Amino acid sequence: MxxxxxxxxxxxxxxxxxxxxxxxxxxxxxxxxxxxxxxxxxxxxxxxxxxxxxxxxxxxxxxxxxxxxxxxxxxxVTPRCPHFGVCGGCQQQHASIALQQRSKQAALGRLMKRDVEEVIADQPWGYRRRARLSLNYQPKTQQLQMGFRKANASDIVDVVQCPVLVPTLEALLVPLRECLNTLQGKRSLGHVELVSADNGPLLVLRHTAPLSAQDKEKLERFSHSSGLSLYLAPESEILERVSGEAPWYSSDGLRLTFSPRDFIQVNDGVNQKMVATALEWLDVQKEDRVLDLFCGMGNFTLPLAKRAASVIGVEGVPALVAKGQENAALNNLQNVTFFHENLEEDVTRQSWAKHGFDKILLDPARAGAPGVMQHIIKLAPTRMVYVSCNPATLARDSEALLRAGYQIQRMAMLDMFPHTGHLESMVLFERK
The missing domain is CATH 2.40.50.140 (Nucleic acid-binding proteins)
Structure with missing residues (x-):
């Protein structure tokens, strides 16, 4: 049985x-x-x-x-944002700014095995000049959700406020959602990108199906009434400007134009102080030859060129190299040259590196620059500033420089993203 x-x-x-x-x-x-x-x-x-x-x-x-x-x-402290605790964007709004900064200083110090005495910070609210918001059409309500992802989830938080956004962008959240919900093609909208440039805000709208003439007209009217530049992205690699002028921002008194898709530092206030600090730490003289690795479109390169005899900017993304060259010409800087190179290869073999460099600045991505460190050591600069967005890879890369006889002279925590877990820093190395 x-x-x-x-x-x-x-x-x-x-x-x-x-x-x-x-x-x-x-x-x-x-x-x-x-x-x-x-x-x-x-x-x-x-x-x-x-x-x-x-x-x-x-x-x-x-x-x-x-x-x-x-x-x-x-x-x-009481979090300013009504979405805090649900939205995955911020993790520390319940802690005072002083506590946030101390905890990041301590974490950086533990990884680098030394005290971090300097903090470079700016306004803790209204600092974020770039944001990407997801869009999700809800069949039951026939409405669009617009917002950020929930913490540890793919669901969208339908945001109506975001106090870390610059005020001009935060003010667009509600009217933009209302505008997008009136479109016939709202089912085919993917996401929106908002950017605050020095010459005004801009909007990039990703859509996966062609927009009707009526929808395009509504969007263009919204762009004019809101005083923003409008770009449409029918494919991930395509960008169509509908209204407004090309965006730009200033760095050390220079004008840097950029594409809405180009990388720019999200926190303008900290970026200005970071550039000024890097220039001070490098102590660039009129006779110096300077190398800027992972230079992007010239955020550091062009301010360096105002002070040095010559500057070389090296970048792995061709579009950013072209933008750097354009910005050098726009600012009438003739002592700076940009090159597109694979930075994992030995840059010391390039013709422009044969005469060496007095000072070097590098600002790599989160993966750091493990393949570059030995080449930098061969170039033997007297001073070097390493700007980092990942303290773990900074600590790893620093070991190679310390073994080669460089010493850490100064180190600062960059409070680039208040209320979040992002920890950025910069270090001055000097060869003794």
Missing amino acids: AQFYSAKRRVTTRQIITVTVSDLDPFGQGVARNNGKTLFINGLLPDESAEITLTEDKKQYARGQVKRRLSDSPER
Whole structure:
């Protein structure tokens, strides 16, 4: 006779433990210790105690969820954004700016094995001059959602406010959504990009099917009434300007034109201070020959050219090289040349590198510049500034320079993205 076994559902109760947070990591998580293990808890600040349950328990660390906070830190503040805690854009609006900066300084110091005394910061709100918002058509309501992704999810938070955006862009959120919802082709809209240039805001609209003449007319009217430049992107590689003029921003008093798709630093205030600090640290003299690696379209290169005898900018993206050359001509700088090169190859073999360089600046992407460091060492500059958007790869790349006899003279944490987990920095190396 066959027997059938029906297992009863086993009910387990998660144990509630009480912890006190000792630190804040760069991602806004409180750090505590439990049974000799590091414990990360979202939403808790240093010196706060709480009853929590474990949500993840690994060999080296664990994660917890707050059930009841038992005390409040004096550095706890009320988040400005109504979407905070749901939207994945910001992680630290509940912490004071001073605490955020101290935690990032400490994290950078741990990785670099030395104290970080300098912080380069600007306005903590209304700083973000670029944003990409997802669009999602809802068949039930026949309305478009427009916003950012939820934390650790693909769902969209339908944002009506975003206090980290520059005010001109934040003011567009509600009227732009209303405009897009009137379009016949709203089902085929992919995303929007908003950029604040020095000569006004611009909008890039990605659409996956042709827009009707009526829809294009509505969008153009909206661009005129809102005082923005309008670009349409029927394909990911195509950009059609409908209205407005080409965007530009200033760096060290120079005008840099750019395409809406070009990389520019999101935080203009910190970018201006970062460029000024790099120029000061390098101490560029009139007779100096300077190399700028990963130069983009000339954010550092052109200000360097105002002070040096000659500057070489090297970049791996051809479109940015062309834009750098255009910006040099626009600013009447004739002592600067841009080159498109694979920066993993030995740049010292290029004809323009034969005479060497006195100073070098490099600003690589998150992967850092492991393939470049040995070539830089061969060029033997007296001073070098490394601008980093990833402290882990900065620490790795720095080891090669330290072994070659360079010393760290100055180091600063760049508060480029307040309220987020992004940690940027810059370091001055000098050869003794």
